[in-house]
Amino acid sequence: MVETLDALEIYQRHLDIVSRAFWLEEWDELIRHMRLPGHTRLRDADIEVTTPEQAVAMHKELRICYRRIGASDYCRIGYQAAFTDKAQTKIVGRHRTHVVRSGCYVLPVYDCEMKVQLHDEVWQACGINCSVSNKDVNIIGAVANLQDHLAQA
Amino acid sequence: MSEQAREIYQSWLDLLAQAVWCRDFDRVASHMTYPNTMETVDGSSTIETPDEMLAAVSDFRKFLERVGAQAYLRVCTSAQFVSADTQITGQHTTYILRGGTYLLPPFSNEMTLTRGAQHWLGTYIRADVNNHTCTILSPAQLRRARLEAGKSHLMEETK
Numbered sequence: 001m002v003e004t005l006d007a008l009e010i011y012q013r014h015l016d017i018v019s020r021a022f023w024l025e026e027w028d029e030l031i032r033h034m035r036l037p038g039h040t041r042l043r044d045a046d047i048e049v050t051t052p053e054q055a056v057a058m059h060k061e062l063r064i065c066y067r068r069i070g071a072s073d074y075c076r077i078g079y080q081a082a083f084t085d086k087a088q089t090k091i092v093g094r095h096r097t098h099v100v101r102s103g104c105y106v107l108p109v110y111d112c113e114m115k116v117q118l119h120d121e122v123w124q125a126c127g128i129n130c131s132v133s134n135k136d137v138n139i140i141g142a143v144a145n146l147q148d149h150l151a152q153a
Numbered sequence: 154m155s156e157q158a159r160e161i162y163q164s165w166l167d168l169l170a171q172a173v174w175c176r177d178f179d180r181v182a183s184h185m186t187y188p189n190t191m192e193t194v195d196g197s198s199t200i201e202t203p204d205e206m207l208a209a210v211s212d213f214r215k216f217l218e219r220v221g222a223q224a225y226l227r228v229c230t231s232a233q234f235v236s237a238d239t240q241i242t243g244q245h246t247t248y249i250l251r252g253g254t255y256l257l258p259p260f261s262n263e264m265t266l267t268r269g270a271q272h273w274l275g276t277y278i279r280a281d282v283n284n285h286t287c288t289i290l291s292p293a294q295l296r297r298a299r300l301e302a303g304k305s306h307l308m309e310e311t312k
Contacts (some may be wrong), residue, residue, distance in 0.1 A: 016254065023253025073224030100224040100250075102182040103174025104167065 011081035011093035014116050015124045019076050025063060035117055035126035045134040048075045058140065065138035072101045076112075089118040097130070099137075107137060155233050162232035162243040165266055165273050170227050173214055182206040184268055186274045193284040198294045208289040215289035217249065220257075224250040230261070241266045241273070248278070249287070257287055 004011070008012040016034065032111030037050040040058070049055045066074065074097070092115050099107040110132040116123045134140050165184070168177045172180040182203040189200040189210070200206050217225060222297050225248075232243030248257045260282040284290045 013210070020252065020254040073226075074250050074251055074253050075226055077228060077246075077248075096228075098226055098228070100226055103171040103225050 007081040007083050007088075007091045007093065008078055010123060010142075011091055011114075012078040012114060014125065015076040015095055016077055018125065019074055022059055022063065023074050027059065030059060031055055032122060033124055035119060035124035037113050038125060038136050039127040040140060041127075041129040042139055043131065043133045044138075045140045052149070062137070066099060069099075069106050070101050071099045071106050074099055084115075091116045091123075097132075107132075110137070158234050158243065159229050159234040161273055162241055162264075162266065163229040164244070166229060166245055169275070170225050173210060174225055174254045176211075176214055176215075178207045178210045178214075180208045181301060184272060184274055186269070186276045188266050189275065190277045191290055192277075192279040193282055193287075193289050194280075195283045195285065196295050196299070198290045200246040200294065205294065212291040212293075213288060220249070221251055222249045222256055223252065224248075226250065227262075239274075247282075247287075248255070257282070259281045260287070 005092065007032075018030060018033050021027075021033070031052045034049075034052075034055055036055060037048050039048050042048070047058075049058060076095045076097050078093055078095040081091050084090045084092050092113065094111060097110050097112060098105060110130060112128055112130040114128040115126050117126050118124075130137075130139065132139075137139050169181055169184060172178070172184075174245045177304065185200075185203075185206055186208075187200065187202060189206065191198050191200065198209070200209055225232070227245050227247050229243055231244045232241055234240070235242055242263070245262050245264065246259050247262060248259050260280060262281065263277075264275065265277040267276045268274075280289050282289070
């Protein structure tokens with residue numbers, strides 16, 4: 001029997017797989033679920049990640065940020081998602097990110113809008129907008145620094 | 154969904170989740186009405202006193218520890234005022250987490266809050282999960298509730 005999933009179920013599954021890979025620092029698994037180049041937009045920063053190395057560097061930095069603020073876990077919960085093409089290979093969805101420690105939030109809960117696309121039977125994230133500032137959550141750190149470095153070279 | 158009701162409901166969830174996690178069971182007990190009804194898919198329990206609530210919450214916290222939970226999160230999905238703004242009914246999803254993933258499949262809940270003199274109080278909760286999967290109802294209290302239900306059933310039959 002073929003399992004049929006709606007857009008929100010697919011979106012949530014993608015979130016869960018990537019959250020787990022991110023938290024356990026399984027970078028190959030995380031990259032397998034990303035479509036590059038991909039755009040990451042925050043309130044005060046904006047970057048296009050073009051290579052797996054950049055994507056890993058960015059996520060390592062974010063993982064360090066969460067560790068530094070004492071987060072014990074991380075949960076992303078989808079609340080809206082829709083297919084954007086007839087073939088049902090593209091989804092735009094919204095989710096809320098919860099970064100928690102000891103039953104309370106270590107960061108204010110923030111909303112994100114993300115695009116995911118089916119490629120070789122794997123749903124891959126290909127762009128995300130987060131309603132958070134990079135000064136609060138260090139999402140764009142290593143990559144931005146790298147690009148600054150390259151720009152100066 | 155009323156935004157104000159949702160905010161009150163979510164604040165209550167956050168406060169109590171933190172109290173459970175930090176073993177501040179007095180705080181949990183002081184945010185409930187008595188008798189307090191708790192239901193799961195496979196059982197129900199009426200908690201008559203704050204002391205019984207302390208025991209029940211302590212059992213639940215032990216369960217979280219036993220399964221290796223690293224975080225306990227409850228997120229409101231809907232909430233609305235009823236009874237002239239003195240009660241809120243709502244739904245939320247419970248997430249028990251470890252290492253960026255779920256230790257149990259997230260489950261939904263229905264809950265009623267009643268406005269108290271100082272703060273909102275939990276009156277009723279129904280969790281859409283089996284108690285043998287997630288120990289929401291204290292095993293001792295559940296056994297007692299089943300015994301009492303059995304006794305009253307027997308009395309009905311012998312009338």
